[in-house]
Amino acid sequence: MPDSPAAWPRPALPRLSARATYRLAPLLRPNPVYRRIAGWLERHPRALGWFTSAEKQSKEALFGCRMCGQCALPATGYACPMTCPKQLRNGPCGGVAANGDCEVYPGVTCVWVTAWERAEATGHGADLQKLQRPVDHRLTGASSWVQYWQGRDADLWTADGGLKITPTIFRTERT
């Protein structure tokens, strides 16, 4: 195989243990104060820029975040699926090597293998069975925390409908 170009997303190993991340995550959960902060930030573009930049720095360092603006981490064992070279949001591709390595980056563990191990080890394995809706590319570069606090992240994924009915693919139902 040719040298893998750096341009492709590269599977990131989270710097924070799964247990620690699941323990810290509730600190970011939406509440009225956060919602007001988010609303204020959206009215003040410069402050929003600083805030977004701070979010980027921290999430990049911890999870290899690529700022898709619609964070899937809570449903993926806090391993970022956007660091998959194919940016798969719903699980690993069929090319994972027998030792768990990414097919595009031999020597680097598939981010979905990491996600599965982290989610299983902390009792969150069922999260990976949720159906992740298509990414909205208009949000690339946006603060996912602001989106989250404003309640716009609520429909990023859905349960499987018990196989009886196909759940809707639309984030907001259209009529």
Added chain:
Amino acid sequence: MNPGRGGLRAAIDAGRFVVTAEIGPPRGADPDAIAAKAELLRGWVDAANVTDNQGAHVRLTSLAGSLLAAQAGVEPVMQLTCRDRNRIALQSELIAAGALGVPNVLLLTGDHPVYGDHPDAKAVFDLDSLQLVWTARTLRERGRLLSGRTVEPRPQWLIGAVENPFAPPLRFRAARLGKKVAAGAEFVQTQFVFDVGVFQRWMGEVRDLGLPERCAVIAGVGPIRSLRACEFMRHKVPGIHVPDEVVRRLRGVPADRVAAEGQAICVETVRRLRETAGVAGVHVMAFGHERGVPEILYDAGLGEPVHVSDPAVSRAR
């Protein structure tokens, strides 16, 4: 083509053991290449996949290939990958397939361009394979695009997906198929089965999830025709698992017997898969050796003896 009820769908509905194969379109602008391959398969298979720039190598497009296969008398399964098209082009291709009466589509992520003949290409991956299956189901069942706009009349193809029971994380693979079934997959073709034990373990989990009642599981098989091909599959093709036992058997015969031994292993595998609960059929991938497919099917008890007198088959034997 018969839009609506294809041969593959009829076979699945009737609970008949399904046989599918693969037709790789040519690199040249040659309409006869597909007809020649289809000729070898006609009468032996319920349908044949027409691959979509397989291995990220440029070939004639799968929609055109599907039409050529249908003209040559083989029902096509049009493969469509997320690698080269965004959601606009993917939906457009699905609608085109519907309008032209392509009876089956197989929706997959696709090999990464680094493996192909254009490693300098942009990889698209706007949707993932599950989202593409979900999109197709939404198009067909609800007559809606991802934008919410209506599609009328709706396409009628059968929706297929793929799964690799042999790639880590092994314990997630049945659940991953479950996700695709939840999103709308009606049949699934698997990666090559060389390790029947691992496959049967996966199949047990698939049965436990109740998936075979909603989605026909078609197991991938194929002959390894040389030691070189064996090494290539083991080390160069992502996601293929060739167990040591198979390698030992191939190495244990004289060089001129390797192809026959590979074929024998393939036939044995098909026979064991037929006896595995929940397996709806086999998908024979012969890698450019289409003329060997009828013989494998015949030896596995999956062909009509009348076909053996067919001149094309006689040549193969």
